[in-house]
Amino acid sequence: MIRNPILPGFNPDPSICRVGADYYIATSTFEWYPGVQIHHSTDLVNWRLVKRPLDRASQLDMRGNPDSGGIWAPCLSYAEGLFWLVYTDVKRLDGSFKDSHNYIVTAPAIEGPWSDPVHVNSSGFDPSLFHDDDGRKWFMNMLWNHISSGVGGQPKHPSFAGILLQEYDPRTRSLIGEARNIFHGSAHGLVEGPHVFKRDGWYYLTTAEGGTGYGHAVTMARSRALDGPYEMHPLTHVITSKDAPEAQLQRAGHGQLVETPEGEFYHTHLCSRPLPGIRRSPLGRETAIQKCVWKEDGWLYLEQGGQIPDVDVAAPRGAGEREPLPTTVRHDFDDHKLPLDFQWLRTPDWERLFSLSERPGFLRLFGRESIGSWYEQALVARRQEDIDFRAETELDFQPSTFQQAAGLTHYYNRHKFHFLAVTHDARLGRVLTVMSCPGDWPDGRLIVPLAEPIPLPGGGPVGLAAEVRGAELVFSCRVDGKWVQVGPVLDASVISDEGGRGEHGSFTGAFVGMLAFDTSGSGALADFDWFSYERGPLA
Numbered sequence: 001m002i003r004n005p006i007l008p009g010f011n012p013d014p015s016i017c018r019v020g021a022d023y024y025i026a027t028s029t030f031e032w033y034p035g036v037q038i039h040h041s042t043d044l045v046n047w048r049l050v051k052r053p054l055d056r057a058s059q060l061d062m063r064g065n066p067d068s069g070g071i072w073a074p075c076l077s078y079a080e081g082l083f084w085l086v087y088t089d090v091k092r093l094d095g096s097f098k099d100s101h102n103y104i105v106t107a108p109a110i111e112g113p114w115s116d117p118v119h120v121n122s123s124g125f126d127p128s129l130f131h132d133d134d135g136r137k138w139f140m141n142m143l144w145n146h147i148s149s150g151v152g153g154q155p156k157h158p159s160f161a162g163i164l165l166q167e168y169d170p171r172t173r174s175l176i177g178e179a180r181n182i183f184h185g186s187a188h189g190l191v192e193g194p195h196v197f198k199r200d201g202w203y204y205l206t207t208a209e210g211g212t213g214y215g216h217a218v219t220m221a222r223s224r225a226l227d228g229p230y231e232m233h234p235l236t237h238v239i240t241s242k243d244a245p246e247a248q249l250q251r252a253g254h255g256q257l258v259e260t261p262e263g264e265f266y267h268t269h270l271c272s273r274p275l276p277g278i279r280r281s282p283l284g285r286e287t288a289i290q291k292c293v294w295k296e297d298g299w300l301y302l303e304q305g306g307q308i309p310d311v312d313v314a315a316p317r318g319a320g321e322r323e324p325l326p327t328t329v330r331h332d333f334d335d336h337k338l339p340l341d342f343q344w345l346r347t348p349d350w351e352r353l354f355s356l357s358e359r360p361g362f363l364r365l366f367g368r369e370s371i372g373s374w375y376e377q378a379l380v381a382r383r384q385e386d387i388d389f390r391a392e393t394e395l396d397f398q399p400s401t402f403q404q405a406a407g408l409t410h411y412y413n414r415h416k417f418h419f420l421a422v423t424h425d426a427r428l429g430r431v432l433t434v435m436s437c438p439g440d441w442p443d444g445r446l447i448v449p450l451a452e453p454i455p456l457p458g459g460g461p462v463g464l465a466a467e468v469r470g471a472e473l474v475f476s477c478r479v480d481g482k483w484v485q486v487g488p489v490l491d492a493s494v495i496s497d498e499g500g501r502g503e504h505g506s507f508t509g510a511f512v513g514m515l516a517f518d519t520s521g522s523g524a525l526a527d528f529d530w531f532s533y534e535r536g537p538l539a
Contacts (some may be wrong), residue, residue, distance in 0.1 A: 002045050002289060002313040003322055004207060004249060005271060009383035010284035010509025011037060011195065012212070013073040013126075014268040016258045017083075023258065025108060025268060026085060027287060030508045032343040033350070033375075035060045035071040038086060038110055043319035044289060049340055053085060053105065053114040059349035060117075063375045066093045067413035068507040073126040073193055073254070079137075082106045085114070086139070088125040096146045096159075101127040102139075104173075113530075118173045121306055122207065123164060126208075130196040130226070132187070137225060139168040139175060140182075142192040143236060158379020159190040159201045161536075164206065165227055180320070182228045185209055186236050193254040202298065205230060206238070208254035209487035213287065213503040215242045216253030217307075218269055220300060233246055239269050239290060240307050249288055249309045250274055251281070257292070257300070260316045264294045265300065271309060272497065275387065275471050280496040282384060282468075286508020289313065326387075330532040333363045341382040342513065346374065353378045362396070362527040367404055367518025372414025372437070372444055378526075381411060381513020384495075396527040396536045398459060399424040405435070406516035406526035408464040410473055412495045413506060415444040419515065420475040420486060421465050430456045432477055434487040438501030449487045461529065466512055468492045469538065 007014070011027040018024075023041045035054030039047040054060040054071065062070045085105050092099040102125070103117035120127065121311045122243035124144040131137055133352035141164055148158035166179040181206060183428040185191025193208030202222045209219045214391035221230035222354040239255070241247040255269035271288045274283035291303040291313050304310055331339045336356045344353055353376070355364045365378040397406040399422065407421040437444055453479075456462060463478030476483045493499065512533070516526035 001322065002315050002532070003308070004288035004311050005273070005286035006044070006047055006284065006289055007039055007287035009286060009385035011287045012256050012270045012285035012507065014256065014270060014287040016256050016268045017076040017078055019078045019166055019245055020259060020261070024076055026074040028073055028455060029071045029343070030068055031065050031070040031346050032311070032508070033060070033062065033152055033346055033348065034343070037256075040110065043316060043348045044260075045315050045319045046323050046403050049109050051108065051112070052343075053112065054087075058116045058419065059105065059114070060089065061348050065089075065091060066374060068505075069093050070346070071340065075195065076126040077121065077129055077131060078132040080528070082108060083110060084129050086120070086127040086129045086241060088127060089414045090125060097348070098125060098144045098146070100144065102127040102128065102141055120123060123179075126192045126194065128194050128196070129168065130187065133198065137168045137170060138165055138196075139153045140165050140194045140196070142194065143181060151200040160190045160192060163191060163194045165203070179229050182226075183207065183221060183230050186232060187218060187530040188215070188219065188236070191219070195256040195259045200298070202301065204257070206255070206257060206460075209237070209361065210240070210242060210253065211504055212251065212254065212270070212507065213330055214251055214279070216240065216251045216270075217242055218253050218267065222299075233474045234297070235301075235307060237307055238292075238300060239267065239302065239309055241271075243311065244308045247308050248273065248311050251285065252288070252309045261492055262317050264316050265294065266290065266316075267292050269309065273387070275493055278471060278493050280493040280498045281494065282496040282510040284497055285386070285507070299371050302379040327537065328532055328534045330530060332361065332530045333528070339382070342380050343382075344380050345377050348375055352376065354380055362529055363514065363531070365406065365514060365516035365526045365528070367406065367516040367522070367526060370517050371409070371417060371435070371515060374414070377410065378517065379513060379515045381409070381410070381511035382533060384468070384512055386535045388469045388536055388538050389512070390465060390534040391532065392463065392465045393531045394461050394463050394529040395420045395422060396461045396529065397516070397524075399430060399524060401520055402426070402450070403520040404522070404524040406477070406524070407514075407531055408466050409513060409515045410466055410468065410492065410495050411511045411513065411515070412499065412508065415439060416495050416500050416506070418475070418490050420466065420477075422462055423453070425453050428453060428455045430459065432456055432462070432486060434475060436490060438491055439494040441501040441505070452484070454486065467538065469536070
């Protein structure tokens with residue numbers, strides 16, 4: 001069986017591509033660097049992260065991009081011996097405008113080398129590239145209408161003004177011919193995320209609708225001609241949990257269809273697993289997959305019937321057993337390359353944020369701008385993949401001013417984080433404190449849950465831990481070989497998509513990691529000896 005989600009933690013907008021016996025899924029990374037995650041599988045059951053292709057300044061620079069801006073909705077395809085990856089870089093998120101620039105990069109193999117990007121257009125987001133049987137290539141994206149009345153009106157959400165189609169010429173690396181609006185979506189509204197699958201002379205168009213919250217859905221339509229007109233699926237939505245609040249996989253929508261070599265069909269989709277009794281999803285939007293069948297009417301349906309996605313799904317014929325994830329993952333930073341689990345924020349100039357060679361055996365962070373900066377923040381973190389987890393690290397840090405801090409953070413964005421920090425107090429010297437921003441949007445004001453900072457005598461390394469059990473977070477430090485709780489129990493549920501500004505305000509997921517800032521501008525050094533992540537349930 002396949003167990004959903006197949007890509008746990010923040011892995012939204014899954015685009016799936018098969019090349020021979022190999023499957024690849026590309027997912028959005030938003031403001032996290034490097035851009036786009038690509039996972040590989042040979043059986044749709046077991047997946048492994050293999051590449052983040054947008055990894056240099058000539059491809060991607062997101063300094064100044066807002067929270068939940070950056071890389072949206074990639075589409076991965078294969079044709080003429082090349083992988084083709086199209087994606088959006090969103091520079092403005094709020095208000096009437098969406099400054100969203102669409103690009104194409106190519107590579108002869110997933111491992112690369114990946115080309116510098118070609119700018120295609122900026123008319124909307126969620127781009128897709130379709131390779132037709134005759135060799136022509138067609139570029140699609142949703143059309144953003146900034147002069148509409150916004151949310152409300154007719155159709156339901158007129159800012160989402162339909163799906164644009166235009167031919168792409170790979171020789172001139174540009175769009176040619178007329179751009180046509182081929183699909184305005186259903187009455188559900190918010191049409192985006194187009195992908196085309198051709199079968200038996202029909203062009204099947206799947207889109208995402210309803211917004212990427214609890215009303216999300218995969219909508220299907222078909223036409224004999226790529227540019228339409230399109231007729232709607234008998235159910236309108238092939239996959240959705242919008243009318244099933246009891247379903248384990250919520251917010252189901254935005255995915256792509258793939259055929260196995262044996263002629264079986266599967267459809268990826270994003271989903272979330274909200275905390276029990278709380279409509280908050282700290283793991284963000286994850287990737288799931290459903291088995292589908294074609295019926296006599298020529299339409300695609302979920303194999304189990306209905307529209308609600310299943311957690312357990314029949315695997316393709318010949319698939320292997322599901323391999324359990326390791327209970328504990330530990331990194332000792334003995335290599336000069338950052339482990340693939342980790343990412344940082346926005347900047348391609350990572351050498352200014354961290355080093356694995358300046359002090360061998362340690363991850364050295366250079367204190368830069370404050371926690372939550374949109375430009376240069378020394379934060380190296382990994383996704384939260386489990387409802388319950390424990391993260392630990394050991395820090396060597398000698399601050400000389402209150403403007404210098406380093407430690408362990410449970411982080412979503414500038415207005416949703418908790419931070420266990422070693423810093424300096426004018427009265428007490430080196431101390432331990434907690435800094436929190438529990439969803440204060442848009443101001444991002446800081447609160448300090450400790451009445452008094454905790455002195456750290458001796459100047460030696462400090463063990464730090466963060467333990468999350470559902471909606472609760474407890475920080476602790478190691479004193480005389482024993483772990484001691486630091487501060488009160490904190491609200492971990494706010495470190496979620498729905499925390500702070502609400503359901504449609506944030507689109508990434510919770511991370512846990514190592515952070516250093518130095519707002520004096522001195523670049524204070526913080527050395528982390530190791531980092532471990534233990535999956536729950538915890539003893």
